[in-house]
Amino acid sequence: MSKIKYHPDTMTLIEFSAGVLPPAVAICVAAHVHYCDQCRNELLRLDQVASQLMKSSGSTEISVDLFKRVEEAIDKIPEDTFNETFSPAEGNFPPIVSKLMQGNLQSQSWKKMSSSVEKATLKTGQSEYEVALHKICAGGKTPKHGHGGKEYTVVLKGSFSDEMSVYSEGDFLLREDGEEHQPTGAQNGECICLSALQAPIKLSNPFGFLMKPWLRINPI
Numbered sequence: 001m002s003k004i005k006y007h008p009d010t011m012t013l014i015e016f017s018a019g020v021l022p023p024a025v026a027i028c029v030a031a032h033v034h035y036c037d038q039c040r041n042e043l044l045r046l047d048q049v050a051s052q053l054m055k056s057s058g059s060t061e062i063s064v065d066l067f068k069r070v071e072e073a074i075d076k077i078p079e080d081t082f083n084e085t086f087s088p089a090e091g092n093f094p095p096i097v098s099k100l101m102q103g104n105l106q107s108q109s110w111k112k113m114s115s116s117v118e119k120a121t122l123k124t125g126q127s128e129y130e131v132a133l134h135k136i137c138a139g140g141k142t143p144k145h146g147h148g149g150k151e152y153t154v155v156l157k158g159s160f161s162d163e164m165s166v167y168s169e170g171d172f173l174l175r176e177d178g179e180e181h182q183p184t185g186a187q188n189g190e191c192i193c194l195s196a197l198q199a200p201i202k203l204s205n206p207f208g209f210l211m212k213p214w215l216r217i218n219p220i
């Protein structure tokens, strides 16, 4: 039984299935689907519906391989972003994340964001979103922050909590413009998340200027 509680909404799955999501968001959905049987089945169902529609409209073009579309989104990433030496999946990491990491967790260039959070930016060849790994140490608190745009997060390892809930491996979260939260790592081990951040976050803390790294995103 899957413990996943938070999933992309149906519209996001439809857009993923149609191949029209921005690559950074598609990467997050693909990462979630790696863990989530429920969404994988829903995507297959959507794909069958699309095939039926095409058949009934007389189109001979039937697309059955939905995951090809993710590959296509990934293919838009410039070739030189990847080298061929990436290691096989890190633990139970989704293949797309392993591919973007081009190595293991230790080989990433981690930047300290605060005493308990480190960030490693992943190259995706697009500038609308910054895609990065965040590592929160056990029990570590991130600064309370709001967002100037959308923030997608997928938990890859461990768990964290905020004012609303606890999020575990595979959970998919979307924070919208204007929402505030303060994620805290679980006590029992470090938490690693994949995130796609649309615009620089806004710090709620008046001393936020002391934490300048949080104010920048580094699209590559």
Ligand SMILES: [Zn+2]
Residues within 6 Å of the ligand: 004, 006, 007, 008, 032, 036, 038, 039, 040
């Ligand atoms: Zn799901």
